[in-house]
Amino acid sequence: MTKKPVLxxxxxxxxxxxxxxxDSNRTYVLNFGQCVRDNNEGNPxxxxxxxxxxxxxxxxxxxxxxxxxxxxxxxxxxxxxxxxEALSDSVEIHDGYDSTIFLHKPQNVARSFPNGIFxxxxxxxxxxxxxxxxxxxxxxxxxPGVDKIGFLDSIYNPADMPSFDMxxxxxxxYMVADPQIMINMFMDTPFxxxxxxxxxxxxxxxxxxxxxxxxxxxxxxxxxxxxxxxxITEYATPRHDTIIYWLDVPADRLPDTxxxxxxxxxxxxxxxxxxxxxxxxxxxxxxxxxxxxxxxxDKEEVEKNPFKxxxxxxxxxxxxxDILFSFDYPLRHVDSNSILLxxxxxxxxxxxxxxxxxxxxxxxxxxxDTLYTRDWRLKADWKPDEKxxxxxxxxxxxxxMGEKNDTLQTEFSIDTPDKYSTIILNITGKTPESKxxxxxxxxxxxxxxxxxxxxxxxxxxxxxxxxxxxxxxxxEDLNGNGKWDEGSLIERRQSERIExxxxxxxxxxxxxxxxxxxxxDIDMNKIFTPVNFEYIQQKMLRLEEARRQRIAEELxxxxxxxxxxxxxx
Numbered sequence: 100m101t102k103k104p105v106l107x108x109x110x111x112x113x114x115x116x117x118x119x120x121x122d123s124n125r126t127y128v129l130n131f132g133q134c135v136r137d138n139n140e141g142n143p144x145x146x147x148x149x150x151x152x153x154x155x156x157x158x159x160x161x162x163x164x165x166x167x168x169x170x171x172x173x174x175x176x177x178x179x180x181x182x183x184e185a186l187s188d189s190v191e192i193h194d195g196y197d198s199t200i201f202l203h204k205p206q207n208v209a210r211s212f213p214n215g216i217f218x219x220x221x222x223x224x225x226x227x228x229x230x231x232x233x234x235x236x237x238x239x240x241x242x243p244g245v246d247k248i249g250f251l252d253s254i255y256n257p258a259d260m261p262s263f264d265m266x267x268x269x270x271x272x273y274m275v276a277d278p279q280i281m282i283n284m285f286m287d288t289p290f291x292x293x294x295x296x297x298x299x300x301x302x303x304x305x306x307x308x309x310x311x312x313x314x315x316x317x318x319x320x321x322x323x324x325x326x327x328x329x330x331i332t333e334y335a336t337p338r339h340d341t342i343i344y345w346l347d348v349p350a351d352r353l354p355d356t357x358x359x360x361x362x363x364x365x366x367x368x369x370x371x372x373x374x375x376x377x378x379x380x381x382x383x384x385x386x387x388x389x390x391x392x393x394x395x396x397d398k399e400e401v402e403k404n405p406f407k408x409x410x411x412x413x414x415x416x417x418x419x420x421d422i423l424f425s426f427d428y429p430l431r432h433v434d435s436n437s438i439l440l441x442x443x444x445x446x447x448x449x450x451x452x453x454x455x456x457x458x459x460x461x462x463x464x465x466x467x468d469t470l471y472t473r474d475w476r477l478k479a480d481w482k483p484d485e486k487x488x489x490x491x492x493x494x495x496x497x498x499x500m501g502e503k504n505d506t507l508q509t510e511f512s513i514d515t516p517d518k519y520s521t522i523i524l525n526i527t528g529k530t531p532e533s534k535x536x537x538x539x540x541x542x543x544x545x546x547x548x549x550x551x552x553x554x555x556x557x558x559x560x561x562x563x564x565x566x567x568x569x570x571x572x573x574x575e576d577l578n579g580n581g582k583w584d585e586g587s588l589i590e591r592r593q594s595e596r597i598e599x600x601x602x603x604x605x606x607x608x609x610x611x612x613x614x615x616x617x618x619x620d621i622d623m624n625k626i627f628t629p630v631n632f633e634y635i636q637q638k639m640l641r642l643e644e645a646r647r648q649r650i651a652e653e654l655x656x657x658x659x660x661x662x663x664x665x666x667x668x
Contacts, residue, residue: 131147244288430496539569598626
């Protein structure tokens with residue numbers, strides 16, 4: 100309804116005043132959700148509904164379904180499901196663009212329970228277009244970029260759907276059902292106009308430009324007195340909507356007021372792009388330094404080298420891992436030939452003799468990261484169970500501020516493969532051209548452990564997998580760009596499908612153990628089977644089995660703690 104009914108408590112009863120005229124020959128439902136509770140312990144009356152009709156009959160068709168997160172596969176709870184009659188003029192789809200949910204109200208609404216299951220009642224025996232809305236702001240309006248959204252490509256008539264079972268779940272305290280349909284939820288990208296919103300100059304040679312929309316098209320940018328070769332471009336965000344321009348010139352060449360001009364593609368009031376030029380005035384004032392009487396310690400503090408670098412490296416590395424160097428400023432010069440990496444080996448001629456140390460120089464590969472300007476990676480032919488010493492002499496690195504590093508030195512060792520597991524995957528793609536992304540994720544929190552991109556038919560070996568339960572997450576990379584792409588409601592494009600490998604025991608995880616080698620055959624035709632009634636039922640059975648197993652493990656853990664507490668007592 101356009102106007103929300105008003106609810107008042109009258110003694111033991113509830114009075115509801117409807118604030119608008121009712122249509123003729125229509126079924127109406129007052130759905131109370133969990134807002135009615137008893138006056139003793141506050142237990143909710145889940146599923147309380149009042150149904151009436153302004154015609155001679157009550158619409159009585161029922162559909163069941165399941166809402167899930169498209170990226171993780173987890174249940175999406177408390178999601179609104181909108182039903183639009185496909186025979187009416189309330190469905191707006193023109194040239195592949197869908198504006199239905201923006202312009203019209205649905206004829207029927209259901210809501211999913213905490214486990215993602217929903218039961219839509221009082222439907223008509225007519226075809227429906229079905230949408231799912233997260234509605235974080237509780238305003239019953241879809242806000243792209245705020246609310247997750249989902250939709251089904253086809254229309255569904257509840258009279259033509261397969262039969263299903265419903266029952267009361269005594270542990271969850273509400274009705275559940277075998278789902279007939281499944282809706283994957285994703286976060287749609289909101290439309291934003293290409294516009295330069297913020298310009299700042301936090302340092303003398305650092306300029307930050309923030310755009311409203313991702314991937315702005317910049318035709319030209321210049322600064323007075325600065326050559327194009329002296330401008331270093333860094334994208335601060337993956338979507339390139341924040342750009343940092345570093346000026347590789349001495350500080351005394353940069354005035355307090357830096358002038359220039361930028362030309363880029365900007366949206367007008369009707370959403371059309373046009374070429375827009377804008378003059379630039381970028382201000383910077385050196386912050387005043389407080390005058391204080393210097394002590395000996397203060398003098399030593401002032402004389403510290405301002406050059407900063409963060410080195411990401413554990414004391415024990417695996418052979419596949421690089422050493423990451425993150426600098427505060429882009430580098431102007433790197434003397435990589437002066438970087439010294441030595442392998443330290445202890446040798447014994449016999450058990451009785453003392454060990455001698457053998458030092459061997461190892462060739463290194465020190466290169467700039469392909470995505471982040473200030474990140475550099477050191478690679479080498481690491482040997483398992485060996486010790487290394489890395490020495491970087493003073494002056495090897497020089498940044499655009501003219502600052503140079505002090506001597507850097509560290510020692511570390513390479514881990515042995517016996518502590519890890521190896522997984523071999525024999526992949527059969529849908530077609531020889533099909534591409535996939537394979538991730539090994541932690542079974543408990545689904546955090547990534549390993550990732551393979553550009554996977555097609557063939558054999559792949561994944562080494563150095565920590566012991567524990569892991570899941571094989573597979574993304575159908577339809578456009579072959581090496582990343583998961585979310586869907587678009589306006590364009591009626593679904594998210595790229597994600598599935599988890601199921602082993603022969605019916606489990607969606609595998610147990611990796613130290614010094615184990617596991618081999619699995621993965622047929623993508625079986626992994627990405629059509630999403631039909633049977634597929635959804637099998638998925639729900641696996642989820643329910645996993646839930647029961649978690650409950651059993653929690654009960655077992657509590658029993659162990661109880662027994663330990665009694666023992667300690």
